[in-house]
Amino acid sequence: MVKNPTIAFLGAGSMAEAMIAGIVATEQTPPNHIIVTNRSNTARLVKLHNKYGIQGIKQEHLSFDKIDVFILAMKPKHAQAVLQSLKHHIRPNQLILSVLAGISTAYIENYLHEGQQVIRVMPNTSAMIQESATAISAGIYTTANNVGYAQTLLQCLGEVYIIDENHMDIFTGIAGSGPAYFYYLMEHIEAVGKEAGLDSEVVRNIGAQTILGAAKMIMQQNDTPAELREKVTSPNGTTAAGLAALKKHGGGRAIAQAVKDAAKRSQEISAQLRKETKTV
Ligand SMILES: NC(=O)C1=CN([C@@H]2O[C@H](COP(=O)(O)OP(=O)(O)OC[C@H]3O[C@@H](n4cnc5c(N)ncnc54)[C@H](OP(=O)(O)O)[C@@H]3O)[C@@H](O)[C@H]2O)C=CC1
Ligand SMILES: O=C(O)[C@@H]1CCC=N1
Incomplete structure (x- = not known):
């Protein structure tokens, strides 16, 4: 160059x-x-x-x-x-x-x-x-x-x-599209915080700082995400209740499916273009 x-x-x-x-x-x-x-x-x-x-x-x-x-x-x-x-x-x-x-x-x-x-x-x-x-x-x-x-x-x-x-x-499903999943998560957190009477800008910052802190913990500590999750979760405590709700409502499956479907869409775009090229 x-x-x-x-x-x-x-x-x-x-x-x-x-x-x-x-x-x-x-x-x-x-x-x-x-x-x-x-x-x-x-x-x-x-x-x-x-x-x-x-x-x-x-x-x-x-x-x-x-x-x-x-x-x-x-x-x-x-x-x-x-x-x-x-x-x-x-x-x-x-x-x-x-x-x-x-x-x-x-x-x-x-x-x-x-x-x-x-x-x-x-x-x-x-x-x-x-x-x-x-x-x-x-x-x-x-x-x-x-x-x-x-x-x-x-x-x-x-x-x-x-x-x-x-x-x-798969990289596109995780990282290219990824920010949108976290923004979507934040939209929901913000709505609940507002419903409970918090100022929307304050709750937005609280949510963002929480995501930022969790991301930095993953990058700076030697623990796996599962180990870090366990450290937040007290027996019969608040986190256990929150995680049980995520499990009950398919939170983990939904996230995995979002990544898979975004990756699938990337493959489809590719296949569609190859098809169009052949027919020209
Ligand atoms: N947005 C994202 O988060 C990410 C996007 N990408 C990829 O980036 C690409 C762009 O996405 P995004 O920025 O969101 O799209 P936008 O719709 O915001 O922008 C598309 C741009 O392409 C221009 N354009 C259309 N036709 C032509 C042409 N013939 N010659 C030159 N420019 C043209 C449009 O110009 P005009 O307005 O004049 O029509 C517009 O400026 C996509 O291929 C997407 O897959 C990749 C990673 C992340
Ligand atoms: O939604 C899209 O297709 C583009 C590619 C990755 C993020 N945005």
């Missing part, structure tokens, strides 16, 4: 913004080396430019040859059209990072030039505050040097795990 590469985000939605915020905050890449473009929403490009100092450029004005790294950040259903058009503008040694759920490196390579360097990435929106759990899997043509570059770039968004691409779907 060149020194001070220019990075272009194709897609300017929630995920692109979370990554831009993380990269800019850590000064990993200077803002004038970061470009963002989208399909049609120019107001969004202006907003991102004003907020982060990066360049918001309409697609028709992009100088593709000056870009070293493309980050695909549109919805998976738009991937095919974007890749077909991208092929006319790029060279195989320009690095493609794709955050698209369910889209394999092979699918992307198939649409681009022989030898195109592709890395599949699964971040989450906590990239915005450099707390993402991000996975990467390289395609068959990607050099070790570029994997190293991607790892360094993404480390400014949080923790990075290099995984086998076969595990991308």
Whole structure:
């Protein structure tokens, strides 16, 4: 990878913004080396430019040859059209990072030039505050040097795990979609706290601090989650009552099923796109 590469985000939605915020905050890449473009929403490009100092450029004005790294950040259903058009503008040694759920490196390579360097990435929106759990899997043509570059770039968004691409779907179910499960949990905790008369902002902070503390305990102590749970649970105490309710109402099963169904959806997106490609 060149020194001070220019990075272009194709897609300017929630995920692109979370990554831009993380990269800019850590000064990993200077803002004038970061470009963002989208399909049609120019107001969004202006907003991102004003907020982060990066360049918001309409697609028709992009100088593709000056870009070293493309980050695909549109919805998976738009991937095919974007890749077909991208092929006319790029060279195989320009690095493609794709955050698209369910889209394999092979699918992307198939649409681009022989030898195109592709890395599949699964971040989450906590990239915005450099707390993402991000996975990467390289395609068959990607050099070790570029994997190293991607790892360094993404480390400014949080923790990075290099995984086998076969595990991308389950990683997506756990970490890509994961923040939403905890937000959903928080919505319910907040509602109950409010019902009991607590101020909603206060209960929100209490809930968040409780999740943060539990997460830090898991990361900083040697105990397993089950051991930590047991340490909270006094015989016949309040936690035992709470956990019994979770068990009775299928709390554990529901969480496991959420992860499984998200991973399944990632596989379905992949299968659907392969089917559409065959029928074109
Ligand atoms: N949100 C998340 O938590 C995560 C998302 N992802 C992945 O990130 C990707 C984006 O998700 P998200 O940010 O939530 O989606 P959003 O809907 O927020 O954003 C999609 C963006 O893609 C743009 N777009 C659509 N078509 C094109 C095109 N032809 N060329 C360039 N840009 C285009 C849209 O532009 P316009 O508004 O002009 O149409 C919009 O800026 C998805 O593939 C998703 O799987 C991965 C991990 C986590
Ligand atoms: O919901 C989605 O499909 C994307 C991928 C992971 C998180 N959001």
